[in-house]
Amino acid sequence: MSGLLVMKFGGTSVGSAERIRIAARLVALEAANRPVLTVVSAMSKITDLLLDTMKHAEAGDGAGVQRNIAELEHRHTSACLELLPPGAQPAALEGIHALIGEFQRIVVGMKMLGDRPARSVDEAVSIGERLSALLMAAFLASEGVASQAINAADVIVTDAVFGNASPLMDLTAARCAQILQPLLRSGMLPVVTGFNGASVDGRPTTLGRGGSDFSASILAAALDASELWIWTDVDGIMTADPRLVPEARVLDELSFSEAAELAYNGAKVLHPRTLAPLIEKGIPVWSKNSFAPEKPGTRIVPHIANALGARAVTSMANVALVAVEPASPALSGVRVMARTLDALAGANVEVLALSASSYRQSFCFLVRTGELAATVAAIESALALELAHGYLHPLEIDEEVGLLAVVGEGMRGTPGLAGRIFTAISRERVNIIAIAQGSSELTIAVVVRRQGLEAAVRAVHQECAMAG
C-alpha cells in the first residue's frame, strides 16, 4: 500500500496512561498525512506477569494466581480510568474485564491440569497485547481518530511452533489484503497486537519474546509499507547497550545486515528476526525514542555509503557452550557434527556460534541457556548408542560463558582489527574461550568467561573508539 507507515510501540512506550497518550498523539500526527498502521506490545512487565501467573497455576498456587490477576486488573483499569473520558470508560472497562476473564479461564484450566501446554500459554500470553491494543484504539477513538483494535491472530498466519512461530508470508499477505487494507482505505486506523499470530488452522501462536518488532515488520512487508518506525525507550540503535556502556553513542545509520547481526547477537533493541521480512522489499526502518520523539533516531537502510571499521559491540549473557568429542578414531568427527546439527535443527535449537578442531575431530557450539535442555536431549537421543558405548565422550557443558560480538560492514577492510579486539579483551584479563568469524566478515564473535563479559564489552567499545 503506497505511503503506508507502520509504527510499533514497545512495552515502555505504552507502559502507562501517560505513555499511551503520547504514543497515540505520535500516531495521530502522522495519520493526518498518510495511512498509518499501529502495532503495540503489552504494557511494560505485563508479559512477565502473565507468564508468572501461569507458573503459579501449574504449581497449584491459587493465591499466587489471584494476586497476579489482581495486579493485571489494576494496571489496566487504572490506566483506562486515567486515559479515557468518562463516556468512553464503560465500554473499555467491559472489554478489559472480558479479556482478563478469558485469561483467567485458561489459567484455571492449567491449575486443574497441573500443566502449561505450550499452545494454551500462547493463547493466554497474547492477552497482554490485546489489552494494550484495546486501550490505544479506545483512546484514539476518544480523540476523534477512527480506530479499531485488531487481534493479530486474525491476520498473521504462522507455522505451529508455539512460543517461537514463523510467519507464512503469502497467507499473511492475503489476510492483510482482506482485513487490514479495507480498513486503511476507509481511513480507519488499525491498532494491531504485536507478538502473536495463529496457525493455518487457527491455533494461537507467539513469535518469541520481544516479538512485537517482528510482528511490525511482518505486517510492513505483507502490506508493502513505505516505512517502519519502531518506537522504544532509547534514542536509537547505539554502539553498545547503554545499560552496559554509559558512553555508548547513537548510530545515525546502519545497514540491514549490520542491524540484523546486532539483533542476532543480543542487542535487545531489535528482535532478531525483525529485518528478514523487510530486506527483499527494501523497506527502510527507523528506531526512535518515544520519550524524545524530536530526536532523529537510527535509520536502517539496505546499504550504507562509507562503512568504516567496527560500528557496535553487543553481548549475550544467557548462553552455554556445548562440546562434543569423539573418543574413538573409528568415529568420523564430521559425521558426528552432521548428526548433531541435524538433531538440533529437528529440536528447533538455534546454534549461535560454532567452532571445530580438525585434529581432535571435536567441536563446540553455543546455544541459549533456555534451549540447553532441548539441546542435550536432542543430542543424547540422536547419538545414544555412541554415548552408551563410549565412542563419544560425555557432552561437556559450560554455562559460565558469554558471547561478545563486534559488528560493522567496514570490518573486512580494516586489517588488524581482530587482533586489536582480542588484545583489548586479554588486557582486561578475560579469558577467550572460542572465536567465530562469520563468513560475511561482518561480525567477529568471541566466547569469553561469563564473569568478564561486561568488562570485555567496555574494553572493545573503547578500543574501537566507538564512542566517537
Ligand code: ADP
Ligand atoms: P521495547 O519494549 O521498546 O521493545 P526493549 O527493552 O525490547 O524495548 O529494547 C530496548 C532496550 O534495548 C534499551 O532500553 C537498551 O537497554 C537495550 N539495548 C541493548 N543493546 C542496545 C543497542 N545496541 N542500542 C540500543 N539499545 C540497546
Ligand code: ASP
Ligand atoms: N510483550 C512481548 C514480550 O514482552 C513482546 C514484545 O514486547 O515485543 O516479550
Ligand code: MG
Ligand atoms: Mg523489544
